[in-house]
Amino acid sequence: xxxxxxxxxxxxxxxxxxxxxxxxxxxxxxxxxxxxxxxxxxxxxxxxxxxxxxxxxxxxxxxxxxxxxxxxxxxxxxxxxxxxxxxxxxxxxxxxxxxxxxxxxxxxxxxxxxxxxxxxxxxxxxxxxxxxxxx
Amino acid sequence: xxxxxxxxxxxxxxxxxxxxxxxxxxxxxxxxxxxxxxxxxxxxxxxxxxxxxxxxxxxxxxxxxxxxxxxxxxxxxxxxxxxxxxxxxxxxxxxxxxxxxxxxxxx
Numbered sequence: 221x222x223x224x225x226x227x228x229x230x231x232x233x234x235x236x237x238x239x240x241x242x243x244x245x246x247x248x249x250x251x252x253x254x255x256x257x258x259x260x261x262x263x264x265x266x267x268x269x270x271x272x273x274x275x276x277x278x279x280x281x282x283x284x285x286x287x288x289x290x291x292x293x294x295x296x297x298x299x300x301x302x303x304x305x306x307x308x309x310x311x312x313x314x315x316x317x318x319x320x321x322x323x324x325x326x327x328x329x330x331x332x333x334x335x336x337x338x339x340x341x342x343x344x345x346x347x348x349x350x351x352x353x354x355x
Numbered sequence: 356x357x358x359x360x361x362x363x364x365x366x367x368x369x370x371x372x373x374x375x376x377x378x379x380x381x382x383x384x385x386x387x388x389x390x391x392x393x394x395x396x397x398x399x400x401x402x403x404x405x406x407x408x409x410x411x412x413x414x415x416x417x418x419x420x421x422x423x424x425x426x427x428x429x430x431x432x433x434x435x436x437x438x439x440x441x442x443x444x445x446x447x448x449x450x451x452x453x454x455x456x457x458x459x460x461x462x
Contacts (some may be wrong), residue, residue, distance in 0.1 A: 264444055270449070317399075
């Protein structure tokens, strides 16, 4: 069974740090692009960031509100994704979800050669872990 | 960043109704559009990817259409388990962005 299980959430004071973990099972984690998405209480979904597989460069992208404060990393030997959160603010209070970023690949023949499009979507989600930033 | 705007923000409907939710992107995103369903206290669930492809295991009463800037999610005949909040999300560029959500309530 494909599964993602987040852990590490809790109560932290503003300016503090926290590291979230996401344990993956049931699929080849090392090949997967992974993302973090958060949801503040009573609010909508907000993409936090993504890490590519090491095969695809292992690079990361972040949303503007967390860039420079949050770091996404992965340990493929442990099938685990991490989110290091520093300089936490009260507005970081949210449920944090770990998700897979899967690509639907479409190849279209063309006169000058085929074109390949990658349609990414988040298909497997963990149950989330709650982070509360409060004094 | 690409802004995603859903309408309506909330909707009341009855079991058996046909329902349409609209999502508009602030610039063209081709077909790089996904739809998710979220029930209270639960993680989101992928319904539709690439604007119109139905995720495996999702009932065929759900369908998606559109390209460019305007997209729709249609539920052909509402079932009791469909009352939830629905989000669109673009995967054309980073940062990925979501619509604000459409809450579908029982009339």
